[in-house]
Amino acid sequence: SQTIHQWPATLVQPVGSPLSLECTVEGTSNPNLYWYRQAAGRGLQLLFYSVGIGQISSEVPQNLSASRPQDRQFILSSKKLLLSDSGFYLCAWSIGGNTEAFFGQGTRLTVV
Amino acid sequence: EDKVVQSPLSLVVHEGDTVTLNCSYEVTNFRSLLWYKQEKKAPTFLFMLTSSGIEKKSGRLSSILDKKELFSILNITATQTGDSAVYLCAPGGGADGLTFGKGTHLIIQP
Numbered sequence: 001s002q003t004i005h006q007w008p009a010t011l012v013q014p015v016g017s018p019l020s021l022e023c024t025v026e027g028t029s030n031p032n033l034y035w036y037r038q039a040a041g042r043g044l045q046l047l048f049y050s051v052g053i054g055q056i057s058s059e060v061p062q063n064l065s066a067s068r069p070q071d072r073q074f075i076l077s078s079k080k081l082l083l084s085d086s087g088f089y090l091c092a093w094s095i096g097g098n099t100e101a102f103f104g105q106g107t108r109l110t111v112v
Numbered sequence: 113e114d115k116v117v118q119s120p121l122s123l124v125v126h127e128g129d130t131v132t133l134n135c136s137y138e139v140t141n142f143r144s145l146l147w148y149k150q151e152k153k154a155p156t157f158l159f160m161l162t163s164s165g166i167e168k169k170s171g172r173l174s175s176i177l178d179k180k181e182l183f184s185i186l187n188i189t190a191t192q193t194g195d196s197a198v199y200l201c202a203p204g205g206g207a208d209g210l211t212f213g214k215g216t217h218l219i220i221q222p
Contacts, residue, residue, distance in 0.1 A: 032207050043116070044155075044200065044212040051207050059209070090154065094207075098143045098162070101210060103154040 002027035006091045006104030013111055019064075019078040021107050023091030026072065031093040033074040034101060035066055038088040050074060086111045114139040118201050118213035126221050129191050133216045135201030136183040145177055145184050146210060148200040155200055158186070188218075196220045 006023045013019060025031050032051050036044040046059045048066035056066050063082050067075045074091055088108050094101040115138045125131055137145065144162040148155035159168045161177035161184060168175050172191075177184045188195055198217050202210035 032209075034209050036209075036212075041214075043214040044202075044210075046209040046211070049207070049209045057208065096207075098206070100146055100157045100160050102157065105153045 002093075002102065004091060004093055004102060004104040006107060008107055009105065010108045011110070013081050013109065015083055015111055016080045019076070019081050019085070019109070021076040021089055021091075021109075023074045023076075023104055024072055025074075025093045028072070028093070028095060030071060031095055032101075033068060034092040034094075035074065035076050036090045036092060036103075038090065038106075040087075044090065048076070081111045083111050085109065114204075114211040116201060116203060116211050116213035118199075118216050120216060121214065122217040122219070124219045124221060125191060127191060127193060129220075130187065130189045131191060131218060133186040133188075133199050133201075133218070134183065135185070135203075135213055137201070137203040137211075137213075138182060139203045139211055141206050141208065142179075142203055143206055145201065145203045147175055147184070147186050148202065150198045150200055150215065151196075158199075191220045193220045193222055 003026045034049045035047040038044045050068045064078050090106045091104040092101040117136045119134045146160050147158040159175045164179040172189045175186045198215040200215045201213045204210040
């Protein structure tokens with residue numbers, strides 16, 4: 001069966017520090033991969049999606065970047081965090097263009 | 113710009129009540145509409161709706177889509193405290209991801 005791993009679960013980082021969040025999927029090949037952010041009182045906002053290795057599409061301009069170095073690995077990064085980067089970050093995967101997406105357990109990031 | 117409006121934003125009812133959650137949408141790349149339940153962390157999948165007028169059911173939960181009027185409803189009958197959660201509506205379904213509403217925060221009181 002397919003599983004998705006996301007870590008760390010919580011993270012407190014100072015302003016200006018770098019960020020690296022990792023997500024891996026098991027039990028499937030060539031998944032579509034997504035990074036979402038959920039700010040307090042707001043819905044899930046799509047940040048990045050990837051349909052294959054090295055293919056990244058960005059939905060919103062921001063202080064973050066994403067990479068997909070392997071088929072089932074998706075990384076969210078920042079060189080210098082801002083206070084506004086605080087939020088709940090969720091990785092998700094799906095197969096094909098019209099199927100449900102499955103979510104990881106999320107990382108709660110607090111930038112101080 | 114894609115738009116998804118869920119109502120009500122929050123709802124408090126007693127155990128045993130029936131609730132109806134609403135979702136209206138305007139998206140450019142519509143293939144399906146998905147409902148998720150989010151308790152503390154990861155949203156969990158409930159339903160995917162692709163055709164108008166066909167109700168999907170899972171136990172006490174059911175959902176239906178109206179593609180002409182661009183809305184969907186999620187019904188929960190005989191609510192239990194375990195139904196307390198944020199319910200998210202997400203039209204889309206293409207490889208370019210889902211557009212989520214802000215969710216309905218449902219609280220079931222014993």
